[in-house]
Amino acid sequence: MNGIEGGVAIVTGGAAGIGRATAERFAAEGASVVVADIDADDLAETVDLIEADGGEATAVETDVSDADDVASLVEKTIDTYGVPDFALNNAGIEGSSAPIADQSLEDWKRVIDVNQTGVWNCLTEELAVMADNGGGAVVNMSSIAGLSAAGGAPYVASKHGVVGLTRAAAAQYGPAGVRVNAVCPGVIDTEMIDRASDEMGEETIDQIVQAKPLRRMGEPEEVASAVVWLCSDESSFVTGHPLVIDGGYMA
Template sequence: MNGIDGGVAVVTGAAAGIGRASARRFASEGASVVVADIDADDLAETVDLIEADGGEATAVETDVSDDDDVAALVESTIDTYGVPDFACNNAGIEGSSAPLSDQSLDDYKRVIDVNQTGVWNCLTEELAVMADNGGGAIVNMSSIAGLSAAGGGPYVASKHGVVGLTRVAAAEYGPAGVRVNAVCPGVIDTEMIDRASEEMGEEGIDQIVRAKPLRRMGDPDEVAAAVVWLCSEESSFVTGHPLVVDGGYVA
């Protein structure tokens, strides 16, 4: 895609699923990629896959809920490849789908800490260096749960918050040349859905899939394509937008 080749990308939650697919897509388009996650072993596998395809990548073990970790991630990126041109803030957890009154405050805080505060931590570091460097593009990973009540309460709250942060960041940093968008996936064939199936049961997941006009799960590569497009010059007039990639579920 135009504008990706030769750039520097940071992808969090890159040890598996959508994060891994996005990192691989950035690399295949010619970007040098810094991949981040708390899972060091699977993160190393992501680097191996990128390098096997002829790409350039390095891993930084990172807990996005820790602001010091995120600051170190951005600093390491600058030291290794330079100021990031692109970022995909993807790290997230699903939490429980139990009714609100059956969940504890700790359950809520655990999901918010990763999904919402994690995006905050990444945004504040990325926006500062991109603005000083003349611009960039950021994609925050929300969900159809950021536009509806599709999920457990803490998860839905966190993903709505990601959409809100995306819009504020786009409005504040557009004059500095930084575009900020969100992607809102539906049911995608990832480890997160495997775990959700264990809690909700196969029938619960099947009901959601049957409600999609396309009648299937999405593939991580389909979401990755949207992420990289939003960072490319092909979406140069798009900012502040929550792009739905869900097979028509929200519609």
């Protein structure tokens, strides 16, 4: 895709699923990729996969809920490859799908700390250096749960918050040449869906899948393609947009 080759990308939550697929896609398009996650072993595997295909990648173990960790991530990116041109703020957890009254304050805080504050921490670091460097493109990971009530309440609230942060960041940093968008996937074939299936039951997940006009789960690579497109020159007039990738479920 135009505008990716030679750039620098940060991908959080890059140890598996959509994050891994996106890191691989950025590298395949010619970007140098810094892959971040708290899972050091699977993080190293993502880098190995990229390098085996001839790409350039570096792993940085990062807890996105820790502002100091995120600041260190961006600093290491600059030291290794230069100022990031692109970022996917993807790290997230699903939490429990139990009713609100059955969840604890700790359940709530854990999901918000990773899914919403984690994106905030990334944005505060990424936007500053991109704005000073003449621009860039950021994609935040929301969900169809960021546009509906599809999921546990803490998860739904966190993903709605990501959409709000995306719009605010796009409005504030557009004049500095930074575009900020979100993607809102539906049911994608990842480990997160496997865990949800264990909690909610395979029948419930299958009912959600069959409610989609395309009658299937999405693949991580399908979301990765949209993320990289949103960072490319081919989407140069797109900002502040929550892009739904759900096989038609929200329709």
